[in-house]
Each structure stands twice: as structure tokens, then as C-alpha cells.
Amino acid sequence: MVMQTRKRLALVGYGKMGRLIEQLAPDYGFQVVLALDRAKNADTSAIDPDSFRDVDVAIEFSTPEAAPRNLLRLAALKVPAVTGTTGWLAHLPEVTAAVEKSDTGLVWSANFSVGVAIFRRLVSRAAELMRDQEEYGAWAWEIHHDAKKDAPSGTLLSLVRTMEETGYRRSIDVSSNRAGKHPGTHEIGFDSAADTITLRHVARSREGFARGALKSASWIAGRKGVYTFDDVLFG
Numbered sequence: 001m002v003m004q005t006r007k008r009l010a011l012v013g014y015g016k017m018g019r020l021i022e023q024l025a026p027d028y029g030f031q032v033v034l035a036l037d038r039a040k041n042a043d044t045s046a047i048d049p050d051s052f053r054d055v056d057v058a059i060e061f062s063t064p065e066a067a068p069r070n071l072l073r074l075a076a077l078k079v080p081a082v083t084g085t086t087g088w089l090a091h092l093p094e095v096t097a098a099v100e101k102s103d104t105g106l107v108w109s110a111n112f113s114v115g116v117a118i119f120r121r122l123v124s125r126a127a128e129l130m131r132d133q134e135e136y137g138a139w140a141w142e143i144h145h146d147a148k149k150d151a152p153s154g155t156l157l158s159l160v161r162t163m164e165e166t167g168y169r170r171s172i173d174v175s176s177n178r179a180g181k182h183p184g185t186h187e188i189g190f191d192s193a194a195d196t197i198t199l200r201h202v203a204r205s206r207e208g209f210a211r212g213a214l215k216s217a218s219w220i221a222g223r224k225g226v227y228t229f230d231d232v233l234f235g
């Protein structure tokens with residue numbers, strides 16, 4: 001009989017996302033061997049060679065302040081990592097350089113939902129079609145639970161970037177709400193005197209994000225380089 005060994009997973013950040021990922025990890029062949037929160041890892045010193053010796057891959061969902069330091073430490077230890085933390089992307093060049101220097105792997109995404117990845121492609125096509133339709137104005141809006149720290153969300157900002165990358169040059173009015181327990185709604189709209197077009201993605205729970213991060217963790221094990229969730233899904 002062939003014994004299947006579970007891959008060893010470390011969770012860096014053990015809040016709402018970390019705990020949900022722990023619950024779903026066995027579905028992806030992972031065993032959680034380490035979970036670090038702020039109390040254990042305030043200065044990143046818990047990301048040390050001893051604790052991570054047997055770790056195959058780490059999933060990082062922490063805070064915008066902690067994420068870059070956590071990712072630099074994981075890279076230095078050559079631990080392949082997946083991060084879903086938002087609000088830290090100003091540090092992406094530094095983190096990318098560290099991952100490449102250590103010859104290890106990283107997947108980052110402000111949104112690990114498969115539906116959002118497809119939504120982004122629809123938004124891109126809509127912006128391209130609207131590019132030369134001067135009579136339409138555009139907006140980008142999102143709402144999340146009141147504990148979410150960054151606003152606008154990383155996902156909304158990247159949707160706006162996606163629109164701009166198609167050559168859409170007119171202004172896009174960006175706004176956010178933080179209230180209640182919303183897991184996340186993102187909307188892109190176009191409005192003219194004649195009509196309105198609205199594209200909207202509504203997350204029903206956090207489960208889709210957790211499953212996307214676990215799918216990415218399976219994918220990055222053994223790969224080198226810095227990737228996004230789009231690379232995992234669409235190649």
C-alpha cells in the first residue's frame with residue numbers, strides 16, 4: 001500500500017482567514033504544523049530556521065504592516081509562500097527581489113476568489129469596449145465589513161488598474177464603504193444619458209478566498225519565481 005504523506009503547511013497570520021484555511025487544508029492534502037499570530041511573531045522572530053525546517057509551504061494572511069517583513073523572512077528561509085494580505089504592495093519590488101535572490105517561490109493576490117479573477121477579465125473587456133465611448137462616465141465601488149483596515153480594497157484598486165491598462169483614460173470615480181459583516185462586493189459601472197451598465201461581483205463568504213489560497217499553495221510548492229493568482233488559474 002502506498003502511504004500518501006501530507007504536505008506541511010505553516011500559517012503566518014491566524015485570524016479569520018488563517019483559521020478558515022486551517023479547517024479546509026486537509027481537502028488539499030495539507031497538514032497545518034505551525035500557526036503564528038501577532039503574539040507569537042510581533043517582530044517576525046518566530047519565522048526562524050528551526051521552526052520552519054520541515055515546512056513545505058507557508059500561507060500568509062496578516063496585516064499590511066506585518067506582511068512585507070514576514071515575506072522577507074520566509075524568502076530568506078527559502079520557504080515557498082502564498083500571501084493574501086492587502087495594503088502592502090508598495091513593498092512588492094523589495095519582496096520580489098528577495099524571493100528571486102533566494103530562488104524560491106511566491107504567489108500574491110489581493111483576491112483569491114476564482115469568480116473575481118473571471119470578473120476582472122469581464123471588466124477588462126468592458127473597459128476596452130468603452131474606451132472610445134466619450135458619453136459614458138465610469139465608477140468603481142466596493143463594500144466590506146467594518147474591520148477591514150485598507151480602503152479602497154486592494155481588489156478595487158487593481159480593477160481600476162486593469163481598466164487603465166486597456167487604454168481607458170477618462171476619470172473613474174472610486175469609493176468605498178465599511179459596514180457590518182460584508183465579505184466583499186465589488187462593482188464597476190458605466191453611465192450615460194441613455195443608460196447604465198453595472199458589473200458586480202458579490203462574495204458570499206470567505207471560503208472562496210481560502211480555497212484559492214490553498215490551491216495556490218499546492219501550485220507554488222516546487223516552483224520558483226513571483227506569481228499572481230491569475231498565473232495559477234490561467235497559466
Ligand SMILES: NC(=O)c1ccc[n+]([C@@H]2O[C@H](COP(=O)([O-])OP(=O)(O)OC[C@H]3O[C@@H](n4cnc5c(N)ncnc54)[C@H](OP(=O)(O)O)[C@@H]3O)[C@@H](O)[C@H]2O)c1
Nearest residue numbers: 013014015016017037038041062066084086110111112209
Ligand atoms: N486575498 C484575499 O483573497 C483576501 C481575502 C480576505 C482577506 N484578505 C486580507 O488578508 C488579511 C488578513 O485578513 P483576516 O480577515 O484574516 O484578518 P484578521 O482576522 O484581522 O487576522 C489578522 C491576523 O494577523 C495576525 N498578525 C498581526 N501581526 C502579525 C505578525 N507580525 N505575524 C503574524 N501574524 C500577525 C493577527 O494576530 P493577532 O490576532 O494576534 O492580532 C491575526 O491573527 C487582510 O489584509 C485582509 O484584507 C485577503
